[in-house]
Amino acid sequence: MVLNQRIITRESLDSSVPAALKLKKRIKRFALDNELDHLPIGDIVSVALDEWLTTRGF
Numbered sequence: 001m002v003l004n005q006r007i008i009t010r011e012s013l014d015s016s017v018p019a020a021l022k023l024k025k026r027i028k029r030f031a032l033d034n035e036l037d038h039l040p041i042g043d044i045v046s047v048a049l050d051e052w053l054t055t056r057g058f
Helices: 023-033 041-055
Strands: none
């Protein structure tokens, strides 16, 4: 997987999300429940978007 590479070139993907989804709070809760010290939101978004696009053939 790309994210497992030691050095990776990144680009910005600016986006706003609906506050009603409470994504920041849910991600923090996930990290706490799974005893993760650091869970980069950018990596979560990258994996989710990649999987979503891949399932649609892109």
